[in-house]
Amino acid sequence: MNTRELVELGQQLRVDSVRVSAAAGSGHPTSSMSAADLMAVLLANHLRYDFERPDHPGNDRFVLSKGxxxxxxxxxxxxxxxxxxxxLLTFRALGSRLEGHPTPQRLPWVETATGSLGQGLPVGVGIALSGGRLDRTDYRVWVLCGDSELAEGSVWEAAExxxxxxxxxxxxxxxVNRLGQRGPTRHGHDLDAYARRFQAFGWHTIEIDGxxxxxxxxxxxxxxxxKGQPTAVLARTFKGKGVEAVQDREGLHGKPLPDADEAIAELGGRRELRVTVQEPPAARLLHAVGEKHVELPRFDLGxxxxxxxxxxxxxxxxxxxREDVVALDGEVSDSTRAEAFAKEYPERFFECYIAEQQMVAAAVGLSTRGWVPYASSFAAFLTRAYDFVRMASVSGAGINLVGSHAGVAIGQDGPSQMGLEDLAMFRAVHGSTVLYPCDANQTARLVAAMADLDGIRYLRTSRGRSRVIYGxxxxxxxxxxKVLRSSGTDRLTLVAAGVTVPEALAAAGALDREGIQVRVIDLYSVKPVDRLTLRQAAEDTGCLITVEDHHEEGGLGDAVLDAFLDGRPVPRLVRLAVRTMPGSAAPDEQLHAxxxxxxxxxxxxxxxxxxxVVR
Known part of the structure; x- marks a missing residue:
């Protein structure tokens, strides 16, 4: 498009943004109006995209970070x-694909769910990594950010x-439209302030009138x-551009314009321009899943x-x-043991350093391109990336997250390193799977199973060695x-997972010598939970004791309780869990404390x- 046509297209985008927000009675038209010219030029002159084939491997990828x-x-x-x-006029209506913030669950042209600010650029980095290092195609990744979200630390993890x-x-x-939700942004229209920051991280910057x-x-x-570095286009714009009553004025964020008809008239009225978006270049198909047999490691009993x-x-x-599996790690691969993958397949390994938000975001970005990512760090440190996990679920992303060094069982390092909230955190994610193996063969099988699951998959691993109990x-x-021990005279049932499984078995052995029979269940699948086995145990023994190396809130005990929330009588349930703030001590001392x-x-x-026996 030429200059005049681009100006007209920008005005059309403004008018339609005003119209849909007025029809919905809600929305963010002024934030849309500031970026209308930026979008118009991209759509008409630079984006290469086939809307009929959103999965075309040569398509450029666009992420609206300011969702x-x-x-x-x-x-x-x-x-x-x-x-x-x-x-278009069904915007924000019940059942509409055009939600208040875009999601790929509804629209095939949306790469990732946005709306939690500061996430679009980190996910865009993951998509760009896929294009540059794995897909080896020349598609470009365009991310439209707001200036307010540049206050988020995740943006600068992505920039670096x-x-x-x-x-x-x-x-x-x-x-850079100067205004946030409640007033001016930190740097206002100071483009140079933003340029200095991006340049310090190694970006090429361009400052323009937006x-x-x-x-x-x-x-x-x-x-x-x-070539050789990413580019930040820093555009000075005005919120509510083109309508005097709202342009560059505070207090109008997230509100339809006061008089939509008058605003539309001031913008020159409705237009019906159509854009012929450039066709993407020919590109090879996305990688296919290899048909090779996966030979998992085997560990001997004992x-x-x-x-x-x-x-x-x-x-x-x-x-x-599987050639579609990739691995990411937060500079702890020697501890998580992801280094084993890195040594064998360095081209599919991504070192994210100590930037857990970027690690999870990159995993989401890679998953949009058909890869199966496994991202690992200490369980405790995944908490700082939780909003990215939450938004990954909103996106319908399929990613595998692995948290090592879980619980007090890690020993002397102390509470800052102990993941004691992770089971609750991941159980709360919509559609998630939460797994907690107790031995090596079980771990290997579950790692392989995760690759073919949907949604957010979490595996909890342990630092210390444990005896192999499964073939x-x-x-x-x-x-x-797995029911590891049972009899017709069981007095109650012990439900354990991970490091507490051998402890429960040892306790059952000691109790047996005293004439007390107990059942032992290894509840390695914390979500979804094995309701039938738990209900049978409750019926047979009348009492369940959950034993977990986790805080009592939201972990194994709550997972077991979920099996009895269908209206049937709830059995007697006792929880053994970490209830105090641990200090430094040996692993066995930690478990006892x-x-x-x-x-x-x-x-x-x-x-x-x-x-x-009272002594």
Whole structure:
């Protein structure tokens, strides 16, 4: 499009943003109006995209990081002919694909769910990594950011990572409209302040008037021609551009315009321009899943192996059998044991350093391109990436997260390193799967099973060695459990997972010598939980004791309770969990102090069956 046509297209995008927000009675038209010219030039002159084939491997990828500006995105879809005007006016209505913030669950042209600010650029980095290092195609990744979200630390994790990886296929377009939700942003219209920051991280920067379509056009061309580093286009704009009553005025964020008809007239009225978006270049198809047999590692019964060691070996084996598996790590691969994969398949391994938000975001970005990511760190440190996990679920992303060094069992390092909230955290995620193996063969099987699951998958691994109790050919279906000990005279049932399984077995052995029979269940699938086995145990024994190396809130005990929330009588349920703030101590001392070692379990059982000896 020429200059005049681009100006008209920008005005059309503004008008349609005003219209849809007025129809919905809500939305963010002023935030859309500021970026309308930026979007118009991108759509008409630089984006290469086939809306009929959103999975075309040569398509450029566009991420609207400022997801509240969805009226602008949907107006662009209309201009490209992807949606019609009737659908456009269903914005925010029940059942509409055009939600308040865009999600790929509804629209095939949306790469990732946005709306939680500061996430679009980190996910864009993951998509760009895929294009540059794995897909080896020349598609570009365009991310439209707001200036307010540049206050988020995750943006700067992304900025550093993108520059370190020389992602010259990535362009951040920053809509610097000066106004946030409650007033001015930190740096207002000071483009140089933003430029200095991006430059410090190693980016090429371009400062422009964001309403000068020719300047925008030149900036995008310069970004495309820049090699060896990502580009940030910093555009000075005005919120509510083109309507005097709202332009550059505070207090109007997230509100329809006071008089939509008058605003539309001031913008020159409705237009029906159609944009012929450039066709993407020919590109090879996305990778296919290899048909090779996965030869998982095998461990001998009685062998002492840490589940984190089994994870590393299983992941490397999975990498040999499946060429779509990639691994990411937060600079702890020697501890998580992801280094085993890195040594075998360095081209599919991504070192994210100590930047857990970027690690999870990169995993989401890679998953949009058809890869199966496994991202690992200490369980405790995944908490700082929780919002990215939550938004990954909103996106419907399929990613595998692995948290090592879980619980007080890690020993002397102390509470800052102990993941004691992770089971609760991941159980709360919509559609998630949560797994907690107790031995090496079980770990290997579950690592392989995760690759074919949907949604967010979490595996909890342990630091210390544990005895192998399952044979290498044992099956562990997700949603199942293992009854390790039972009899017709069981007085109650011990439900354990991970490090507490051997403790529960040891307690059961000691109790047996005293004439007290107890059932032991290894509940390796914490979500979904094995309701049938738990209900049968409750019926047979009348009482369940859960034993977990986790805080009592939201972990194994709550998972077990979920099996009895269908209206049937709830059995007697006792929880042994970490209830105090741990200090530094040896692993066995930690378990005893928390009351979850074999001795403590046996004592709790004796009290419950009223056979405790008072000395």
């Amino acid at each position: 509240h500006a969805s009226p602008l995105l949907y107006s662009a879809y209309k201009a490209a002919g992807a949606v019609d005007d009737a659908e 990572h993108a520059a370190f990886e020389h992602l010259d296929n990535l362009t951040a377009i920053v809509d 309403h000068d379509v020719d300047a925008i056009d030149r900036a995008y061309g310069e970004a495309i021609s820049t 062998e002492e192996v840490a589940t984190r060691d089994a994870y590393g070996k299983a992941l490397a084996a999975l990498g040999a059998g 290498p050919d044992e099956e562990f279906p997700v949603g199942g459990s 928390a009351g979850i070692d074999a001795e403590s379990i046996a004592a709790a059982v004796q009290l419950l069956v009223e056979q405790a």
